Amino acid sequence: MTDTHCHLNDDKFSMDVEEVIKRAIDGGVKRMVVVGYDKISSEKALELSSKYDEIYASVGLHPYEAETYRSEDLKHIESLCLENKVVAIGEIGLDYYRGPENRDKQKALFIDQIEIAKMMRKPVILHVRDAFKDTFDIVKNYDLKFVFHSFSFGPKEMKYILTYENLFVSFSGMITFLKYVRDAAKISPINRTLVETDSPYLTPHPLRGRRNEPSFVKYILKTLSEVWGLDFESCERITDENASRFMDFD
Ligand code: NI
Secondary structure, eight states: OEEEEEOTTSGGGTTTHHHHHHHHHHTTOOEEEEEOSSHHHHHHHHHHHHHOTTEEEEEOOOGGGTTTOOHHHHHHHHHHTTSTTEEEEEEEEEEOTTOSTTHHHHHHHHHHHHHHHHHHTOOEEEEEESOHHHHHHHHTTSSSOEEETTOOOOHHHHHHHHTOTTEEEEEOTHHHHOHHHHHHHHTSOGGGEEEOOOTTSSOOTTSTTSOOOGGGHHHHHHHHHHHHTOOHHHHHHHHHHHHHHHSOOO
């Protein structure tokens, strides 16, 4: 199993991160991608990746940083990309949930980081909230791989994903408790679908209410295998191969 998006760099894991990682590895999770969202969390992701063979890092500035980042923060992200275990840029993107005030700033930060990804030849992990169309219109112009992390849309948006070979989708715990996400998963491209926990957030059914962790990725895989009508092992193999095609783990 590959947890393609988790935040072991979050404070909620500060007390027991080693045990959490051990539980994941013992439970069959072969790879975990720890995803940054600002300067400090990106550095922390890299630090964790240097301690464990199974951990990889992604670095980037989340759209929430659009108001406060400085240009040297972008240079910093660029320099982190040179490290061996940085496998992606992200999570970056557009988040319109909090209102329209800073949309232009978000777009500028987003595009600057896509340009870094292009230069560094890294795939991009997208955070997209209430901004599917604007995001799609930007990413479709790039010859780069993108993943819509924690896919939170329905079949209508999934049909757009189907039209571009470079676009991947990743399912989180939402697939276990939202029917429209399962409906989208039914038509998700089988060779471009990943799974993730987004831990400590979005805990899957039947463990909702608890802190999420990478070992719970099996519940997401189980739901996906049911939606696809495949056995668990096939679904695990397919999503592992997809993750390897999306990111370079070697
Ligand atoms: Ni995340």
